[in-house]
Amino acid sequence: MAAPKSKLSPSQELMARLMRIVRSCPDAASEVLELMFLVSQIEAATSIDREYRDAKRVISRLRNPLWEMGPPDREKLLAAAETIRRVCRLPEDQIPPVPIADAGERARVEARLAVALAGEFDAAQIARVTGVVAAVLQD
Numbered sequence: 001m002a003a004p005k006s007k008l009s010p011s012q013e014l015m016a017r018l019m020r021i022v023r024s025c026p027d028a029a030s031e032v033l034e035l036m037f038l039v040s041q042i043e044a045a046t047s048i049d050r051e052y053r054d055a056k057r058v059i060s061r062l063r064n065p066l067w068e069m070g071p072p073d074r075e076k077l078l079a080a081a082e083t084i085r086r087v088c089r090l091p092e093d094q095i096p097p098v099p100i101a102d103a104g105e106r107a108r109v110e111a112r113l114a115v116a117l118a119g120e121f122d123a124a125q126i127a128r129v130t131g132v133v134a135a136v137l138q139d
Contacts, residue, residue: 015036018032018036019032038117038129051108052088052090052094053108055084055085055088055090056090056094056095056096057096057099058081058084059081059084059085059090059095060081060095060096060097060098060099061099062077062078062080062081062084063077063078063081063095064098064099065077106130106131106134109130109133109134110126110127110130113126113129113130113133114126117129
């Protein structure tokens with residue numbers, strides 16, 4: 001019996017897909033390498049979560065599940081959300097009402113990308129990349 005494949009992180013999956021593009025279209029290699037560099041910069045810029053951004057999103061998602069469930073299951077999710085909030089010492093007013101409601105997140109991502117990509121991309125390119133990153137982070 002074959003060993004099960006390990007689950008790839010989103011950035012690893014993206015890089016694997018980009019490498020498949022290079023194999024099928026070698027002329028795109030330089031653009032793909034630039035994209036891989038960008039992915040590594042984005043991953044480095046978002047890996048430290050000093051403001052508990054991910055915890056806030058998880059709490060909000062637990063409070064607003066994507067599917068309907070019975071009262072006992074709903075209570076378990078709400079209890080888990082409350083436990084995370086208490087452990088992270090997050091006041092209630094810092095939890096977004098819906099998982100994508102953190103309006104300041106895009107500005108933080110754009111500022112970090114502007115620093116990381118200074119001299120590599122112009123402001124319009126950084127704004128486009130920020131839009132994509134913000135959309136992915138909101139899922």
